Each structure stands twice: as C-alpha cells, then as structure tokens.
Amino acid sequence: xxxxxxxxxxxxxxxxxxxxxxxxxxxxxxxxxxxxxxxxxxxxxxxxxxxxxxxxxxxxxxxxxxxxxxxxxxxxxxxxxxxxxxxxxxxxxxxxxxxxxxxxxxxxxxxxxxxxxxxxxxxxxxxxxxxxxxxxxxxxxxxxxxxxxxxxxxxxxxxxxxxxxxxxxxxxxxxxxxxxxxxxxxxxxxxxxxxxxxxxxxxxxxxxxxxxxxxxxxxxxxxxxxxxxxxxxxxxxxxxxxxxxxxxxxxxxxxxxxx
Amino acid sequence: xxxxxxxxxxxxxxxxxxxxxxxxxxxxxxxxxxxxxxxxxxxxxxxxxxxxxxxxxxxxxxxxxxxxxxxxxxxxxxxxxxxxxxxxxxxxxxxxxxxxxxxxxxxxxxxxxxxxxxxxxxxxxxxxxxxxxxxxxxxxxxxxxxxxxxxxxxxxxxxxxxxxxxxxxxxxxxxxxxxxxxxxxxxxxxxxxxxxxxxxxxxxxxxxxxxxxxxxxxxxxxxxxxxxxxxxxxxxxxxxxxxxxxxxxxxxxxxxxxxxxxxxxxxxxxxxxxxxxxxx
Numbered sequence: 026x027x028x029x030x031x032x033x034x035x036x037x038x039x040x041x042x043x044x045x046x047x048x049x050x051x052x053x054x055x056x057x058x059x060x061x062x063x064x065x066x067x068x069x070x071x072x073x074x075x076x077x078x079x080x081x082x083x084x085x086x087x088x089x090x091x092x093x094x095x096x097x098x099x100x101x102x103x104x105x106x107x108x109x110x111x112x113x114x115x116x117x118x119x120x121x122x123x124x125x126x127x128x129x130x131x132x133x134x135x136x137x138x139x140x141x142x143x144x145x146x147x148x149x150x151x152x153x154x155x156x157x158x159x160x161x162x163x164x165x166x167x168x169x170x171x172x173x174x175x176x177x178x179x180x181x182x183x184x185x186x187x188x189x190x191x192x193x194x195x196x197x198x199x200x201x202x203x204x205x206x207x208x209x210x211x212x213x214x215x216x217x218x219x220x221x222x223x224x225x226x227x228x229x230x231x232x233x234x235x236x237x238x239x240x241x242x243x244x245x246x247x248x249x250x251x252x253x254x255x256x257x258x259x260x261x262x263x264x265x266x267x268x269x270x271x272x273x274x275x276x277x278x279x280x281x282x283x284x
Numbered sequence: 285x286x287x288x289x290x291x292x293x294x295x296x297x298x299x300x301x302x303x304x305x306x307x308x309x310x311x312x313x314x315x316x317x318x319x320x321x322x323x324x325x326x327x328x329x330x331x332x333x334x335x336x337x338x339x340x341x342x343x344x345x346x347x348x349x350x351x352x353x354x355x356x357x358x359x360x361x362x363x364x365x366x367x368x369x370x371x372x373x374x375x376x377x378x379x380x381x382x383x384x385x386x387x388x389x390x391x392x393x394x395x396x397x398x399x400x401x402x403x404x405x406x407x408x409x410x411x412x413x414x415x416x417x418x419x420x421x422x423x424x425x426x427x428x429x430x431x432x433x434x435x436x437x438x439x440x441x442x443x444x445x446x447x448x449x450x451x452x453x454x455x456x457x458x459x460x461x462x463x464x465x466x467x468x469x470x471x472x473x474x475x476x477x478x479x480x481x482x483x484x485x486x487x488x489x490x491x492x493x494x495x496x497x498x499x500x501x502x503x504x505x506x507x508x509x510x511x512x513x514x515x516x517x518x519x520x521x522x523x524x525x526x527x528x529x530x531x532x533x534x535x536x537x538x539x540x541x542x543x544x545x546x547x548x549x550x551x552x553x554x555x556x557x558x559x560x561x562x563x564x
Contacts, residue, residue, distance in 0.1 A: 055362065078388060079310050079462045091524050092361030094311025096515055099461045107494075108310055108335070108465040109396045112389040117408060140385075145418060151370050153359030156336075159413050160389040189412035201412055202431065280362075280524045 031261050033214040034173075035269060036233045038064055039261045041125075041171045041212040050074040050122045052161050055093045057171045058125035060272070061212075063089060067268050074103075076121060078157040080111040088279040089272065093156075097279075112157070117164050119204050124165030126158055128172045130183050133226050133247050135170060135190030135208035137162070138183040145185060155187050162188035163203040174213035176246040191225035198225070215241045217258065221250070231256040286455030286501035291479060291510075292553065294503035295321045298475045303442040306333040306473065307340060310464030311361060311522070314514035315447040316340055317507040317554035318479050323347045324548055333439055335391045335465060339513070339530045342366040346534065347544050348378045354439070356386040363527050367534040377537065385419055390436045395465045397438035398472025404435040444473035447511045448496075449518060450487060451480045455498035458487045461517030463494050475502040479510040481519050507554050512563065523563070 031039075041061035045051060047070040053062045055077075063086065066073045074083050079094035083103030090098055099105050106115070115121060128137035129152050139158055143149030162168055168190075172178055190208045192198045198207050207225075211218040217231040228250045229241055234257055242249045289297070299305065299322055307315050319340045322330075331352035332341055339360055344350055346368030358369055372381035386394075393405025410421045411434065422435045446466045448459035457478045459466065470476045478496065483506045489495055498504070509516075513526035533543050551557045558564035 079312070080464070081462065090362075091527070092311045092522070094361075094462045094464075096312065096461070096517055096521055099312070099517060105462055107463050107467060108388070109392045109468055112392045113396075113407075117389060140414070145414075148370075148374065151365060151374070153357050153365075154355070154385055155387040155413070155415060156357035157388040159387045159415070160407075160409055163408060163411075183414075186412070186414045192412055203412075204408070 031266055033233070035266060036258070036261060037171060037173070037212060037214040038269060039265045040217060040233065040258050041169065042068065042265070044169055044210055044212065045070045045073055045123065048072045050076060050120065052076045052078070052116060052121045052124045052165055054126045054158065054161070055090065056127045058127050058169070059089055060269070061171060062125055063272060064265070064269050067272065068265055076111070076115065078111060080106045080108060082106065082115070087275065089276040091280050112160060116157070116160050117204070119164065121164065122166045124161035124168045124205070126161060126168060126170050126188065128170055128178070130178055130180050131170060131172060131211065132180060132183050134192060134194045135211055135220060135227055136183060136186050136192065137170060137188045137190060138185045140185040140187045142184050158188040162190065162207070163205060165205045167206050168208045169210055169212065170208050171212045174215040174241065174244040176244060179245040179247070181247045191220055194225040195223070215244060226250055228252050229255060231258050233258045234260050286478070286498045286504045288453070288455055288483065289503045289505055291317060291321050291505040291507050292325070294477050294505045295325055298477055298502050299327055299443055301327055302329045304331040304333065306439065306441040306444045306469045308334060308444065308446050308464055308466045308469040309511070309514065310336060310462055312462040312464065312515060312517060313447045313459065313466070313511050314338070314340055315445045315479055315510065316512055316514060317510035318445045318447070318477060319344055320548050320554060320557060322349060323544065333441055335388055337366065337369060339366070339527060342368040342530070342534055343544065345369050345372050345381060346378070346540050347548070350381060351379065352382045352384070354384040354386065356388045356391045360527055360530060362524070363531050368540060371537070385415060386436065387413070387415060390421065390434065391439070392465060394436045394439045395468035395472055398440045399468045402438055404437055406433050406435055408433060410434040439469070439472055441469065441473040443475040443477065444469040445477045446470060447479045447516070449481050449516060451478065451483050451504045452487050453483060453485060455501060455504040456487060457496040457501065457504060458489050459494050467494060467496065470496055471500065476500065477503045477505070479505045479507040481508060481510065481516055482506060509558060509564070510554060512558060
C-alpha cells in the first residue's frame with residue numbers, strides 16, 4: 026500500500042464527501058460542508074444537486090465560494106430563486122434530501138451551536154448566528170454535520186442551541202414532528218460518529234487511519250460511546266486528494282487576486 | 285411614480301431619523317452607496333433590518349446611525365466577526381444596540397407577510413432552539429390540524445433601500461442573479477429607494493423578470509458600482525479582498541473612525557469614495 030501523505034483536514038473533507046450519495050439534492054452550508062459537497066460532486070457523485078441558501082439551485086461552482094452568495098454560484102446554477110421561495114417551497118417544503126452543516130459546538134445528541142460561545146449577553150466568542158441552519162436541520166430528509174474534533178467543540182452542554190439534532194435523545198425529536206430525520210452522521214478530523222438507532226446518542230463508529238479510539242474519546246467533552254467494532258476509514262485515494270487540492274488551489278487563487 | 289434623483293437628494297428626502305429601515309441584498313447587490321450616504325448625512329436612531337448584516341451594517345452601526353438591529357446572520361462572510369456590531373452589542377460603543385435575532389426562514393416569511401400586509405408570517409421553525417427567548421416569536425396552534433407553528437411579526441419598514449442593475453427613464457427597475465428578499469422588502473415598505481448601475485432608455489426585459497415598477501418606488505438613483513465591495517451580476521465581481529481588509533480596519537475603534545472620516549465623511553459621493561480607497 027502506497028503511503029499517502031495528507032492532513033487531518035483533508036481526511037475530514039474526504040470522509041464527509043464520501044457520505045454523499047450520487048443524485049442527492051443537497052442543501053449546503055458554507056465552509057467545511059461546502060468543500061465536502063463540492064468534492065463529492067467532482068468525484069463519485071457528479072449528479073448531486075447542490076443548493077445554497079442564497080437561492081442557487083443545481084450550482085456547479087468551479088471554485089469554493091467565500092460567501093454563500095458569490096456570483097460563481099449563480100452563474101453555474103440551473104436556476105436562481107428568491108429567499109422566500111428557497112426557504113418556503115424548497116427547504117421547508119420538503120424537497121431537499123440532505124442538509125450539510127458545520128458547527129462551533131455539538132452535543133451528544135448532535136444538537137449544534139453556531140450562535141455564541143459563553144453567555145448570550147456577554148459572549149466569549151460571538152458567532153454569526155443561525156442563518157439557514159435551524160431550517161436545514163429541521164427540514165432536510167437527513168443531515169450531515171462536519172467539524173473539527175476537540176473537547177471545546179464536543180461539549181456536554183451547548184452554550185446555545187441554534188439547531189436541533191436529536192434534542193434530548195430517544196423519541197424527543199420525533200415528538201417535535203420536524204419534517205426531516207435529523208443528523209445521520211458527524212464527520213470530524215478524527216473519525217465518524219453516528220447516532221444510536223434507539224437512544225440517538227452519538228457513537229464512535231469509525232476512526233481515520235492512524236487515529237486511536239482513545240484519542241477520539243479524549244477529544245470529546247462527554248464520555249463517548251464507542252461501537253463494539255470500530256472501523257478504520259479507508260485512506261484518501263490519490264484521485265480524492267488531487268481533486269480536493271486542485272479545488273483548494275483554484276479557490277485560493279480566485280479569492281486572493283482582487284485589489 | 286419614482287423620482288429620478290441624485291442619491292444625496294433621495295436619502296435626504298426619504299430616510300429620516302428614527303426610521304425602521306431595511307437595506308437588503310443577500311451578499312449580491314448590497315446597497316453600499318446608499319448606506320454610505322446615510323452615514324454621511326448623519327441619520328440617527330435607526331432600527332436596522334437585514335437578514336445578513338455584513339460589512340455595510342458594521343459601518344453604519346460603528347458610525348452611530350443605529351439603536352436597534354433585527355437580523356438572522358451577522359458576520360463578515362468567509363472572514364469572521366463584525367467587530368463594530370460586537371462592540372456595540374457587548375460594550376455599547378458608540379451607543380447601545382438592541383438586537384432581535386432570528387433564523388433566515390423566519391426573516392423570509394416576515395418579509396413576505398409585510399409585503400402581504402399581514403400581521404405575521406408563519407413557519408415550522410424556532411422550535412427546539414434557544415433563539416426563542418431572545419427574539420419575538422410566538423407559537424400558535426394551526427386552526428385546521430392543531431399543529432404548533434411559529435408566528436413571526438411581519439417586517440414593515442418605513443423605508444427599504446436596494447441596489448439593482450438597471451432602471452429605465454421612468455424609474456422601472458430590473459434586477460437579476462441572486463435576488464434575495466429585495467422584492468418582498470420593497471413591497472413591505474412605506475417608501476423605497478433603489479440605486480442602479482445605469483439608467484437606460486428601455487429595459488428590454490423578458491416577461492417574468494424581476495421588475496419593480498416605478499409606481500411602487502419613491503426614488504431611483506444612478507450610482508455606478510453602487511454595490512462595491514459587494515457585486516452586481518453582469519457588471520463587476522465581489523471584491524473579496526476588501527471584505528478581508530475590513531477585518532483589520534474595523535478591529536480597532538480609532539482605525540475605524542479614521543477610515544469613516546477619511547473615506548466617507550470627507551468624500552462628497554460614492555465615486556469619490558471609490559477613488560479614495562483606490563478602486564476607481
């Protein structure tokens with residue numbers, strides 16, 4: 026086996042991209058999810074329909090957008106609709122199969138915080154806030170969450186619940202009658218966590234190559250449940266790495282070049 | 285019928301101290317020139333509404349124009365925090381700023397309700413989030429099914445300001461690309477000002493294009509590059525480098541004040557502003 030050299034961020038993006046089934050309609054958050062969604066589209070899932078909350082449907086950007094509404098997204102889309110339409114008809118209307126979100130904090134039931142670290146009135150870190158995330162988390166058929174693993178991000182109790190995952194676990198999400206099923210996987214730079222089918226608590230089911238279970242447990246702020254058989258994520262392929270690096274390089278060039 | 289006016293006259297006539305004002309544009313077509321003119325004319329005690337208060341509202345808040353903000357995502361997209369917004373909320377500088385924080389879907393239905401002259405918009409949202417105690421949302425029972433739904437108070441701005449590609453000589457406005465909530469924001473407002481890249485004889489727009497007819501607008505002003513550093517689809521790209529520079533300019537109060545003074549207060553219009561920051 027050829028020893029590939031890659032960063033843990035690259036592994037995270039590649040592992041997240043692999044979760045996307047070809048042909049899925051995918052509502053994409055900015056940042057890590059956007060990179061993973063586009064990597065999927067450029068590799069194994071060319072027929073994936075990417076949708077950004079700016080109203081761009083079926084977009085095929087050549088470079089990753091800096092903002093959710095870059096011109097690139099409109100120019101390469103099948104159609105562009107207004108904000109009221111994208112949220113009311115497409116997202117909350119139940120047309121979207123998969124939502125892809127990032128987060129600053131996540132808890133054991135995959136509820137996420139993208140609003141504030143520390144108290145709301147006296148924040149330690151003030152994040153941009155909800156944006157489209159609560160509606161994506163509630164309405165898409167399924168949800169993927171991707172973020173870097175650390176005890177500060179994987180917390181026992183969120184400082185603020187911006188978007189609902191599996192609420193308090195068990196059937197608590199079902200009782201809310203959200204249209205979507207909620208998070209089906211959390212992909213980090215160390216491994217993959219999936220909710221237990223009954224308790225809905227996140228369980229470590231896969232570690233990335235070279236990462237130990239102990240490492241993931243140590244990077245998690247609650248006593249992390251570990252699957253009886255933890256898989257090892259397959260190594261990034263040469264193609265995956267090449268496509269991701271080319272995409273990042275094109276993106277850096279496009280965003281640096283202006284006065 | 286809209287009056288075709290120089291931007292300074294449009295702002296002088298239609299934007300007043302204490303107004304509830306929405307400057308809309310979802311990343312695209314953000315009305316920077318109009319926002320700068322509001323700063324230049326020292327409007328005060330404004331209640332600002334915008335789904336994505338980005339750098340423009342950071343400038344207006346830091347310059348002391350606003351006492352209130354209703355929004356759903358406050359950041360410098362792809363860059364980080366809005367330092368002036370944070371300073372106002374957390375340290376009351378240059379004055380306290382009361383915020384009412386929503387989710388995008390809630391703002392969208394609130395604009396649609398405003399445009400429809402309904403008292404509230406309705407959605408399956410907010411439930412299960414910590415937004416609820418920090419915002420104005422009420423949960424009501426659907427009269428047909430009993431389902432619990434979120435009701436969000438309609439947005440009815442005194443004045444909405446947007447930027448668009450073109451108007452004709454009568455003041456009919458055409459916009460395209462990412463059109464955000466501009467149409468709803470204009471139709472929800474008492475008064476509406478539109479800046480455009482150019483005024484042409486005829487729009488030559490196909491049916492179903494987003495046209496805001498002159499008779500629902502108050503004023504139309506021609507301002508070339510009026511969305512800089514945001515972009516105008518078909519005219520010029522987003523200046524991502526400026527958005528990155530803003531992080532440095534806005535971090536420190538004195539640097540920010542010096543920038544506002546030099547580039548906005550001491551320039552007479554947007555053309556001069558763009559020359560002063562070296563992009564024209």
